[in-house]
Amino acid sequence: MKYDPIENSLFIKNRKHFTAKMKPNSLAVFNSNDIYPISADSTMPFEQHRDIFYLSGIDQEESILVLFPDCPKEKHREILFLKETNEHIAIWEGEKLTKERALEVSGIATVYWLKDMEKIMFEIMTQCDTVYINTNEHYRASVETETREDRFTKWLKQRYPAHAVAKSAPILQRLRSVKDPIEIDLMQKACNITEKGFRRILKFVKPEVWEFEIEAEFMHEFLRNRSKGFAYTPIVASGNNANVLHYIENNKQCKSGDLILLDVGAEYANYSSDMTRTIPVSGRFSDRQKAVYNSVNRVKIEATKMLVPGTDWAEYHVEVGKLMTSELLDLGLIDKADVQNENPDWPAYKKYFMHGTSHNIGLDTHDYGILTEPMQANMVFTVEPGIYIPEEGFGIRLEDDVVIQEQGAPFNLMKNIPIEADEIEHIMNS
Incomplete structure (x- = not known):
């Protein structure tokens, strides 16, 4: 692994917290992901299943x-x-874990x-009454592939049909x-x-650069700092591409006067x-671009x-909608x-800001969290409002x-990543 070793006290604590929520005389099983062809x-x-990693570090x-x-x-x-x-595996694939x-x-x-x-499973299954299976119940999940976890669950239920079945997902969602x-x-x-990558980009971007060249600069900086790379498929969207919310082609040339x-x-x-910044290709925002940006x-x-x-997550989004409505009125994009x-069900501001403002983030970019329950200290959320104006040829989103925190304002993990329009212009032109 590229990353430095993690204290195993984290995984010991995580298992302790999980088992404390289990039913009496029950057993839980977690599988690695497949290597997909x-x-x-x-x-x-290979990408490890986040649940077995969370509980073991394996x-x-x-x-x-x-x-x-x-x-x-x-x-x-x-x-x-x-x-x-x-010895054969060691020669062809490299080191695997010893006991x-x-x-x-x-x-x-x-x-x-x-x-x-x-053999071991037979022994311990005769000693338990309930088995916890690990199903994917994330609110955004859309899985068509049968996973290793799915296959194991199918085998387990066929082999031991008399056992009661419980779900790990509700416990893990909270933990x-x-x-x-x-x-x-x-x-x-x-x-x-991510900050290092962004600062590299601010010095690199100029008119006629290609979106994929920017993507490559990020990847260079990520890899040289012990990251495997992008946490999710990157969006590098210049001009009107920014108005496609999940634009991932990253294959257009960036033109003078556009935003990226x-x-x-x-x-x-x-x-x-999970960071979003919007920067001017030429190093300066136009007055209109800066007004929308601000x-x-x-x-x-x-x-x-x-x-x-x-x-409350739902009420929070209602309040953010009110903030956005006021800004869009001031910008002349909507009227009274x-x-x-x-x-x-689809307020006026949704014409220019059609997605949510915040989601949980952690081991998954859209991480576990039960959105019908109140927020708690030490949860980590994105904050990512945006205004998208196809008729003006640009879209702007900002995200930290x-x-x-238990008390006071949240702590911003991205507080050192430039975000103010004037600071971005200063760095790009210095």
């Missing part, structure tokens, strides 16, 4: 974690099953090779949404790498950052102040009649990642 013998780069394919806190045999209360390494190294990473003493899994200080430090490192919307974030140790920034600043313990006659 492309064609012929080509595969996608960042390797073909791994299984079993938690059975009430197991009569103490050594089987936490078990890792790993792919057995050998000793797995203990160092995870804090789990009982490690078996995968070939022993069915993962509230970050440990170690996690916040890892996210800060991801944001710091950059929705880009580095990952670090599987943790995400409107978006004002909404972001005021919206951030609302992210405090007890805030538009507001008076608006559809409550902030940590909710």
